[in-house]
Amino acid sequence: MPGKTRAQRKKNTFHIIDSLSNKPVTTSVTIVRAKLFITTENDGIFVIPGDLSAMRDTIIFNAQSYEPxxxxxxxxxGRDIIKLKKYEIAQAPPGLNFKNDTLLNDFDRDKVEYYAGISTGTEVFNYRQLAQKFTLKNSGVKLTGAKIIRLVFNAYYEEQHTKYRLRIYDVDNRTGGPGKDLASEVIEISSSDGQQNNANLKKYNIIIPNKTFFIAIEWMRDYHNASFTEIYEPKQYKSVKIESYKPTIGLSPIQGKELNIWAMNFKGEWKPYTYFMPFGTDTAIKAVVEY
Incomplete structure (x- = not known):
């Protein structure tokens, strides 16, 4: 077999930085048609091998509170620096007091039976994020907590240690789906503590400006979260191994009147997630707000 050319062996290293401070930015990087998706470390560095001048795929950079x-x-x-532009996130005015709290999207977690985030049947889970829509009676509340139900054990009854990120979004009035980030800091969950992950969000001072908001799970596609599932491939008449990533997120056992689940595809587009319909109208994610 002939050896690789110099262009094929080349490694292109990039640094993703803030456009104003020049500090590194932890970023989700997606190559669309190839369906490749990685999350950089805190140094914001990633590598693409090969001759970039001959590549025609699309790449998307998505970092929390930055313009995609x-x-x-x-x-x-010919480049080695990628600059991302940060947008301003409204902060709560000082001295604002909240006296009451309420739990949104409540359900019995022992009745959760279905999960999203893993390949099922012949359907490969090709999404970067999965979001739950919440509707409030009043705007201007403070998000103080989230409770996420996820699959704990695999086929060998071992705990599924995982890490993932929570994204909190305002509503996009044009699409009705997730819009801009409402949290100015990265919220990373590192979990090995059972079926329910409890996220204390008080320190992030997240104010919900409208009556609709979203809590999303952002998968971190790295070695720590990688696993394999088998699906039956009818064209090959056999089961094949498909790479998937933890966590798998539960679906609420309560069927709602409308679909409240949205998914971000590899093009960075938010679409209603209809795979489990008509049953699966909501994820097993609860939210705690103060007002």
Missing amino acids: LKMTLHDLD
């Missing part, structure tokens, strides 16, 4: 950046791979040729 989309470009073609060949436009990266």
Whole structure:
């Protein structure tokens, strides 16, 4: 077999930084048609091998509280710096007091039977994020907590240690789906503590400006979270192994009147998640708000 050319062996290293401070930014990087998705470390560095000038796929950079950046791979040729532009997130005015709290999307967690985030049947789970929509009676409340039900044990009855990120979104009035981030800091959950992950969000001072908001799970596609599931491939008449990533997120056992689950695909688009319909109208994510 002939050896690889110099262009094929080349490793293109990029640094993702804030456009104003020049500090590194932890970023989700997606190559669309290839369906490749990684999350950088805190140094904001990632590598693409090969000759970029010959590549025609699209790459998307998505970091919390930054404007998403989309470009073609060949436009990266000759560059090593990617600058992302941060947008302002409204903060609660000082001295604002909240006296009461309430739990949204409540259900009996012992009755959760179905989970999203893993390949099922012949359906591969090709989504970057999964979001639960919440509707409030009043705007201007403070989000103080989230409770996430996820699958704990695998086929060998071992605990599924995992880490993932929570994204909190305002509503996009144009689509009705998730819009801009409402949290200014990265919220990372590192979990080995059972079926329910309790996230204390008080320190993030997240104010919900409208009557609709979203809590999303962002998968971190790295070695720590990687696993394999088997699905039956009818064209090959056999089961094949498909790579998937933890966590798998529960679906509420209560069927709602409307669909409240949205998913972000590899193009960075938010779409209603209809796979479990008509039963699966809501994820098994609860929210605690103060007002």
